[in-house]
Amino acid sequence: MIAKKTLTIIVLVFLFLPTIFAQSKFVQGKVTTFDSILLMNASIKVKSTNQVVLSDTNGYFSLICNTPDKFIISANGFVTKRFKVKKETKLVLINLQLQSNDEAQEIAIGYGHIKDREKLFAMNSLHNKEEDFSRYKDVFNIISGRFPGVEVFQGEIRIRGISSTHGNGALLILDGMQVNESTIRSLSTQSIKSINVLKGNAASIYGVYATNGVVVIETK
Numbered sequence: 001m002i003a004k005k006t007l008t009i010i011v012l013v014f015l016f017l018p019t020i021f022a023q024s025k026f027v028q029g030k031v032t033t034f035d036s037i038l039l040m041n042a043s044i045k046v047k048s049t050n051q052v053v054l055s056d057t058n059g060y061f062s063l064i065c066n067t068p069d070k071f072i073i074s075a076n077g078f079v080t081k082r083f084k085v086k087k088e089t090k091l092v093l094i095n096l097q098l099q100s101n102d103e104a105q106e107i108a109i110g111y112g113h114i115k116d117r118e119k120l121f122a123m124n125s126l127h128n129k130e131e132d133f134s135r136y137k138d139v140f141n142i143i144s145g146r147f148p149g150v151e152v153f154q155g156e157i158r159i160r161g162i163s164s165t166h167g168n169g170a171l172l173i174l175d176g177m178q179v180n181e182s183t184i185r186s187l188s189t190q191s192i193k194s195i196n197v198l199k200g201n202a203a204s205i206y207g208v209y210a211t212n213g214v215v216v217i218e219t220k
Contacts, residue, residue, distance in 0.1 A: 028062045029092030031055045037120055039096060039113050042075040077108035124197045133189040147197050155181050159199055159213035170213040171206055193218045
């Protein structure tokens with residue numbers, strides 16, 4: 001009889017272990033794309049409870065979850081992302097990547113995720129998770145083949161429809177530093193993590209020499 005009671009107690013302990021060790025916590029967060037464009041109505045799902053909240057007009061959300069826990073963040077036109085909630089997590093900053101297909105921007109706007117339409121269309125991004133850069137000969141080959149409206153002409157990367165008194169070539173930024181075309185050309189395509197093409201207001205943070213647009217390359 002005692003053995004039976006002991007067995008029952010052990011079973012109950014194992015059943016309630018998740019409840020014993022999991023602690024509820026209040027978490028706030030913000031959802032963006034291209035690091036600065038706010039995403040509205042993005043879905044944030046708590047894996048442990050299946051609770052779903054949506055980001056507000058400023059990209060913010062708040063919810064209660066367990067520790068540890070996981071969030072699944074999704075929005076139409078964007079790549080779904082997962083975030084692991086740890087004991088020390090208080091503020092969650094989620095940057096969703098736009099899908100690589102041509103319709104992604106229109107889908108994102110159509111579903112009401114973006115309110116700054118012009119800023120979104122001024123930015124294009126390519127990441128090594130969605131594209132095998134090693135199959136290209138060099139960076140110029142990647143850019144001219146994958147970014148609409150961007151071409152390589154006489155050794156310069158040019159964004160069509162843009163011209164200024166500072167020449168025609170886009171400003172080139174490699175891992176946060178301004179570089180020239182020869183540096184970009186000698187870069188191994190296997191070392192590239194992401195390529196972003198910026199123009200208009202999106203490029204203005206790089207100053208007067210960004211009037212022809214900016215190509216931002218990040219390596220692994």
